[in-house]
Amino acid sequence: MYAGAAARGPASRVDAFTNALLTEIALRADAADAAFGRERAPLQSVYLGGGTPTLLPSASLATILDLVRSRFGIADGAEVTVESNPGPDERGGAAEMVEAGVNRLSLGAQAFDAGLLRRLGRRHRPEHVGGAVREAREAGIGSVSVDLLYDVPGQSLEVWAATLDAAIDLGVDHVSAYALTLDDPDAEGLTGPLGDHLPTTAGARRWRAEGVKAQDDDLAASQYRLAVERLGSAGFRGYEISNWARPGHESRHNLVYWHREPYEAVGPGAHAFDGSLRRWNAARLDGYLAALAPARGGPRAGFSLAPPGGGPRADLPPGGSEAVDADAAAAEAVILALRLDEGLARDVAEQGPLAPHLAWALDAGLLEAVDAPAGERVHLTTEGRLLSNELFARLV
Numbered sequence: 001m002y003a004g005a006a007a008r009g010p011a012s013r014v015d016a017f018t019n020a021l022l023t024e025i026a027l028r029a030d031a032a033d034a035a036f037g038r039e040r041a042p043l044q045s046v047y048l049g050g051g052t053p054t055l056l057p058s059a060s061l062a063t064i065l066d067l068v069r070s071r072f073g074i075a076d077g078a079e080v081t082v083e084s085n086p087g088p089d090e091r092g093g094a095a096e097m098v099e100a101g102v103n104r105l106s107l108g109a110q111a112f113d114a115g116l117l118r119r120l121g122r123r124h125r126p127e128h129v130g131g132a133v134r135e136a137r138e139a140g141i142g143s144v145s146v147d148l149l150y151d152v153p154g155q156s157l158e159v160w161a162a163t164l165d166a167a168i169d170l171g172v173d174h175v176s177a178y179a180l181t182l183d184d185p186d187a188e189g190l191t192g193p194l195g196d197h198l199p200t201t202a203g204a205r206r207w208r209a210e211g212v213k214a215q216d217d218d219l220a221a222s223q224y225r226l227a228v229e230r231l232g233s234a235g236f237r238g239y240e241i242s243n244w245a246r247p248g249h250e251s252r253h254n255l256v257y258w259h260r261e262p263y264e265a266v267g268p269g270a271h272a273f274d275g276s277l278r279r280w281n282a283a284r285l286d287g288y289l290a291a292l293a294p295a296r297g298g299p300r301a302g303f304s305l306a307p308p309g310g311g312p313r314a315d316l317p318p319g320g321s322e323a324v325d326a327d328a329a330a331a332e333a334v335i336l337a338l339r340l341d342e343g344l345a346r347d348v349a350e351q352g353p354l355a356p357h358l359a360w361a362l363d364a365g366l367l368e369a370v371d372a373p374a375g376e377r378v379h380l381t382t383e384g385r386l387l388s389n390e391l392f393a394r395l396v
Helices: 014-036 058-071 094-100 114-119 126-139 157-169 202-214 217-233 252-258 285-295 326-339 355-363 382-386 388-395
Strands: 043-048 074-084 104-110 143-150 174-179 237-240 243-245 271-273 277-281 319-323 367-370 377-380
Touching (some): 014 058, 014 285, 058 094, 094 126, 143 157, 157 217, 174 217, 217 243, 252 326, 326 377, 326 388, 355 367, 355 388, 377 382, 382 388
Parallel strands (some): 043 074, 074 104, 104 143, 143 174
Antiparallel strands (some): 271 277, 277 319
16 A cells, blocks of 8 residues: 555655556556467456555546456456545545446445544544445445454454444445454565565554554454354354355455455555466565556557657566465365355365364364255354464464
């Protein structure tokens, strides 16, 4: 996510970023054409996120979607999602989004408590979330999701209950509830020149270090159980560990990840997967623009990948990739299936080298067997979801 001077004011790099993004879309489409031909199936979902794409002018969002539609194709009835912050100066124009083809909005609400929002460094106020939902509905956006955080330092069970009730009362269609993670990406080696995370500021590192001390595993577990209870009672299906949806509003885009299907991705820090190879772009904006900026002015006027009069061609941005071997692929398939409430076929769970770990989880009450039309399946219990990291660590 880029904000501050990179997104606003005289030093804004929004136009440069938009042109670079359009150029990368064209380059990735060229590669897909070469590998699969121009007659490949159109996209079933498009997701503009990883920050606040609504900081871009509405015309830029429309141009991006037009290029995706032209080069990749977007299927009739596809899910087209835009992430947005709820603040009035960040949420973008809902009517313009609909005109561009958007039919799903994901709002970064995070909390409905003003004090918690300040603690999290969020610029919006609780009432802005309701305003954003109303604008989306009035514009005709048919599916609205909110992201919420629990295990936030200073967040009591009562405050979390009020947050869940507020989201339910707004009539949203989908809720993502995530435990606040305060890992240090610098210490994990993710912020180097080719890393997919931006370096953490000294102030943010101090805040994270203090925040970790104030987190409480038992309280977080109680908050998760409360989410299961409140959202389930309100008609939401907990179709994935951290996601609940009203019928028909499951995130089709995220289901692609959990079903381990291929997906393309563009932009700083973006991750893609072709079924056997994972690829990522480095997160740093300077490197991204340096690779793609040679096509200055080209993407908006015919998508020429070299500037007029010669000069350097645009190149794909820096990043990295890793091949997924057969053993890792098998473990990934099991882990991703278990993240979903549909789970895993029991006969699959009882075969191969992972079977002893799944048997342990069944004995420990982390998994349960359920009957399904296509045969018996196993899926995580609520306690299993709470302890899923323990099980998943055994499977990799």
